[in-house]
Amino acid sequence: MPQYRSIFKDETKLDINFVPYRLPHRNRELHLLMEFFSFALQFPERMTQRVMITGDVGTGKTVLSQRFGADITREANKRGVNLRYVHVNCREYRGSLFLILHHIVSIFHPNFPKRGYSAEELLRMLLRILDDESTYVILALDEFESLIEREGSEAVYKLTRLQEIRQNKPQRLSLVCILRNLKAIEQLDASTRSTLQSNIITLEKYSKEQLIDILNDRVSLAFKPSTVPEDTVSLIGELAFSEAGNARFGIELLWRAGKYADAEDLGVVTPECVRKAVSSIYPAVRKNDLAFLSLHEKLFLLGIAKFLKESQKAYISLAEAEQAYAVACEEFNENSHSHTQLWKYLQNLSNVSILKTEVSVIGSRGRSTIIYLPRISAHELEKELWALLEKGQE
Amino acid sequence: MNLEDVFCSKLRMKILKIIAQVGELNVSEIARRLGANYQTTSTHLKILEDEGILQHKVFGRIRLYRLNEHSPKAKAVQKLIDAWEHANKQ
Numbered sequence: 001m002p003q004y005r006s007i008f009k010d011e012t013k014l015d016i017n018f019v020p021y022r023l024p025h026r027n028r029e030l031h032l033l034m035e036f037f038s039f040a041l042q043f044p045e046r047m048t049q050r051v052m053i054t055g056d057v058g059t060g061k062t063v064l065s066q067r068f069g070a071d072i073t074r075e076a077n078k079r080g081v082n083l084r085y086v087h088v089n090c091r092e093y094r095g096s097l098f099l100i101l102h103h104i105v106s107i108f109h110p111n112f113p114k115r116g117y118s119a120e121e122l123l124r125m126l127l128r129i130l131d132d133e134s135t136y137v138i139l140a141l142d143e144f145e146s147l148i149e150r151e152g153s154e155a156v157y158k159l160t161r162l163q164e165i166r167q168n169k170p171q172r173l174s175l176v177c178i179l180r181n182l183k184a185i186e187q188l189d190a191s192t193r194s195t196l197q198s199n200i201i202t203l204e205k206y207s208k209e210q211l212i213d214i215l216n217d218r219v220s221l222a223f224k225p226s227t228v229p230e231d232t233v234s235l236i237g238e239l240a241f242s243e244a245g246n247a248r249f250g251i252e253l254l255w256r257a258g259k260y261a262d263a264e265d266l267g268v269v270t271p272e273c274v275r276k277a278v279s280s281i282y283p284a285v286r287k288n289d290l291a292f293l294s295l296h297e298k299l300f301l302l303g304i305a306k307f308l309k310e311s312q313k314a315y316i317s318l319a320e321a322e323q324a325y326a327v328a329c330e331e332f333n334e335n336s337h338s339h340t341q342l343w344k345y346l347q348n349l350s351n352v353s354i355l356k357t358e359v360s361v362i363g364s365r366g367r368s369t370i371i372y373l374p375r376i377s378a379h380e381l382e383k384e385l386w387a388l389l390e391k392g393q394e
Numbered sequence: 395m396n397l398e399d400v401f402c403s404k405l406r407m408k409i410l411k412i413i414a415q416v417g418e419l420n421v422s423e424i425a426r427r428l429g430a431n432y433q434t435t436s437t438h439l440k441i442l443e444d445e446g447i448l449q450h451k452v453f454g455r456i457r458l459y460r461l462n463e464h465s466p467k468a469k470a471v472q473k474l475i476d477a478w479e480h481a482n483k484q
Contacts, residue, residue: 109418109458110416110417110418111416111417111418111419111420111423111458112420112453112456112458113420113422113423113456116422116455116456117454117455117456121454124454125453125454125456128453129453132451
């Protein structure tokens, strides 16, 4: 019986909920968060903190907060401080303050009833529980926008000013509000806004190189050695960068490409696996888009698809594409068009997102255009184009 | 109260079993699981609390009951129920 051998060492390291020990390119922000909360390790009862983390999808907001939560909890426990980090995705609780608070209370009292009191009463109960158990909580409200949308200023105000109704009692609840951009905060009234806006950590979109570092980190955690070539990581980095620097997208793509490699028992994650993975995430290039291409655009694309499929490379240079196009023209008894004409085809194909181009610097010889297929497997594309071209000859 | 007086009630035994299994519960939920009314449940809970087997915490209008962790009687009840359930599973 053939033995099943996977290229994965531990695929859970690519799971959306996995929090890596190291956060490449987010160290500065992690230190800043630790700085904001350094009091929590020394004098937790004397103050609370409110921090906002903002950034686009896949910029590492959630993982940054969770890494911070794990680190500070461990440090606090070492010092004998009873600190808990609670991460709540507000959207999961439909932005309801009541449901969010109930979730927190049920961490301490798992069978706490769901009916019979208001959110405000629940907040008071939570503080009593924290007093009883001498516990401090850092509450991370992920997708904070949905809480604002549903509850408005009132709920946020309650959360941020609750100490004012507890004069001379230990301060218990700090907040980390995680949101995509600060526009949502504009909906709040001025006094609520002012309680939130003092500490803001903005996460910039990852560059392609940063995404490649992140992917390499995950590759070493999740895959067996030498199963993911540099070329593949670079292609995924490129694709994730074109998706607004979305690291989460890149990591998911890496996992999916690994699955395709395993399914075909390749022993290595090839760029073609990545292209298949992308077309399984996105709707693949529509047949209509291909049908509307001119004959020579189809031939040009066919040459590129064949080259990428056979070479198992992630990219093809324009010079290589021209050669591949010439071969395709021969196969269909067509005279090949000039370089200038091909350049126009390339722009057109790029505009309709069937392929993408990038200018790369090769050694000291200057700039060169490289081409890659972002959304469709080379194999699939070749098949579609053959079918269309043969139909055109009939 | 004597041992036989505390444990002669089927409802009280059921209350102890429920609480030993879930850890902590409010009165309405205990009543619902017993299929008894709130008043009856409250009365039995009070008896068990007076005996030191249960304790409760009040959160506004909510009373959460649990086994009294400092009571040797509660520890014995927990052991008895665990042993009973374990033997029944085998």
